[in-house]
Amino acid sequence: MTYCVGLRLDKGLVFMSDTRTNAGIDNVSVFRKMYRWVRPGDRVLTLLAAGNLATTQAVVGMLEEHSKAADERAPSILQMPSMFQTAKLIGETLKEVISDSAKNGPESEATFGASFILGGQIKGGATRLFQIYPEGNFIEATADTPFFQIGEHKYGKPILLRAYDPAMSFAEATKLLLLSFDSTLKANLSVGLPLDLQFYEDGSLKAGAEFRIDQNDPYYRAISDGWSDALKAAFASLPDFDRV
Template identity: 80%
Template structure:
């Protein structure tokens, strides 16, 4: 399992992903789940992945190969004229990989399933954020749905829903996502450190701030401990239950 979030702000985009994958309780490893393609001044694209590891790596591998191809026989994310077309290209690649890998007519939501979050900007277009499903279709973030989660998302969603503000800074968004990830890490062992984080400044058309948050990171430890203490204080400050009321 995994947990990835793409968050849309007025200032740009924030991405965060864990790195844990496990085939069984005693077969746990770390794999990168955040990938970036950049042509400064023209486009900056970031992709987060969740699901079957072989499927997601095959999709990323095809996208990488086709982005370096010397001919135009296969579509490339560097040639797509808009983020919408990049999302469509990735969706088609997901369907292609699943169709080739599937045995016995299994569908995208079965063994070979994979989901993605795509965000970034292409010159002449707006900053955009998409969620791509195993079936190859996709949706775009809006004012009403300003963030996407894939993987083990239920534990970290409440804090995002309650505290998100489109006007928040990148630093505030990072703090918000770290609280969301801390809640998930404490609730599900299939999500784990290190965490990868990236900012994208709208209009920059280049890679922004990046950081890997390792085990025993001082700031993440402070966030985790501080959030736990704050929850206890908030709980104790609530009015007591009166069975006679």
């Protein structure tokens, strides 16, 4: 399993993903699930992947190959005129990969399922964030739904719903996402460190800062331990049930 989040702020976009791939309790590996395409001054695209690893790698591989080819019959992610068209291209590629895998394999299409979060900006357009489903269709983040989660999302969602503010700085958003991931890590062994983190500043059309956070990262340890202590203190401060 996996856990990925794309968060939309007034300032831009923040992305975070884990790196654990689990094919059984005795077969745990680390694979990157965050990808970026940059053409400075023209476009910055970030893609987060969850689901069947072979499917997500095939989709990313096809996008990479087409971005380097001069064949007009193979649309390139670096040539799409808008973020909407880019999301459409990724959805069509995903649908094609799943269909081909199911056609040649012994099991149903669900076995090969995958989903993506796409965010970024193309020159002349706004910064946008999409969630792309296995069927190839997609939805866009709005003021009412300002973030997307894919993978094992249920444990990390409550803190996002309670604390998210579109006016957050990148530093505050990082703290929020680390709390969301820490809750997920503690509740589900199929999500694991290290974590990948990326920023995109609205209107910059250049790659933002990128980090990898492992279990020895001092800031992550401070956030994890501090949040545990704060929750215990908050619990202790609440009144006891006095009707027994």
